[in-house]
Amino acid sequence: MLRSMYAGISGMKGFQSKLDVVGNNIANVSTAGFKKGRVTFQDMMSQTTSAAQGPTANRGGVNAMQVGLGSQTGSIDNLHTQGYRQTTNNPLDLQLEGDGMFVVAEGLEGDESDQIELEDTDTSYTRAGNFYLDTNGNIVNPDGMYLLGFAADDDGNIQNSEDGELNISALNIPQDAQSFSVQTNGVVNYTDADGNNQVAGQVALANFSNPGGLEKAGSNLFRNTPNAGMQGDLVVPENEGTATIVSGALEMSNVDLSEEFTEMITAQRGFQANTRIITTSDEILQELVNLKR
Structure with a gap:
């Protein structure tokens, strides 16, 4: 043939x-x-069909065929690459301007607010920032997966665990909150029933040295792989080269x-x-x- x-x-x-x-x-x-x-x-x-030959005393070299x-x-x-921005004016539409990805997880208890160990959760990563509030006040994606962030104490400070690492938790806005907003550094503020400003937590981001090594899992989600090069623990926005968060906008397809x-x-x-x-x-x-x- x-x-x-x-x-x-x-x-x-x-x-x-x-x-x-x-x-x-x-x-x-x-x-x-x-x-x-x-x-x-x-x-x-x-x-x-014919190997290369080097030159000899009587003839020159011959290239391979x-x-x-x-x-x-x-x-x-x-x-x-960065997708274009679509302005929505919805405070829970979050766009990442720069490197990093949102971290979402499932399998958590609905009232879980204590420290979460990432290795114990089913964690995924996404650039799609269209989030919503469920009936318990948790910030979730369209599939009901919890948006992970860093917990805040009663004084509005981001909590540290005993080893100095930031406490990771599902972000929750109380049901009696009058309003809320998300700052460019990921801090989620809300106004409580008494009109006082409170801090619900801070959005966490994951940074990868090779985001092209992530594996698509459908539903706008990516899975970590050994070649993605996740850089250490989760980090706060606008820190260690991670993105700035723009509230009221979405990053669309590139x-x-x-x-x-x-x-x-x-x-x-x-x-x-x-x-x-x-x-x-x-x-x-x-x-x-x-x-x-």
Whole structure:
């Protein structure tokens, strides 16, 4: 069989994957916190028909002769560039301006306000900042997962545990609060029933040296992986290179439609070209079969 036919098949498979990724990007062009994907390709191992030879006393060197065997998918990357801002004026719509991700968890008790150990919780990370209040006053995402932050004591100070680390807890705003706000450093303030200003806590962020190494888990969530490079414990916003929080706005998808349409056309033409390779190879085989006639 002709090697060109198998090379064409490998090209078709690769461009099909590219079209799948481009289609997913376009489908999520309006998804809050979505990070677009990108496909890169690599050539397959080539078949060597003649090895390279070094120069001798009587003749010069000769280069190797190789025939490529097609292409393969090199990587499918998640590009964590900043998405555009959409102003909503909803105080629980939080946008991250810079590096870092919100931390959400499930499996907590509804009234849990004491220190939480991250290794004991089902924790996920997200850039989608559309949060809500449940019936108990907890700040949750659309799936009911708790937004984690640093607890505050009765004096409004962020609590430290015995080892000096900040106490992590689910953020809660009392049901009798008259109003609340979120500052750029993540501190959640509210006005109690008596008209006094109180501190509910401070939003916690996770920072990663390689956010592209995070694994998408659906529902705008990411999971930590050994290659994501989570930098130590959770940190407060505007500290250690983490983002500033903008209340009343959402970070939308970083998908550029004009770029995606261009990539879609390129993938479509590449797919068509590889089908033409298979058609041409088939015609050559047909000619060979007909030689006997």
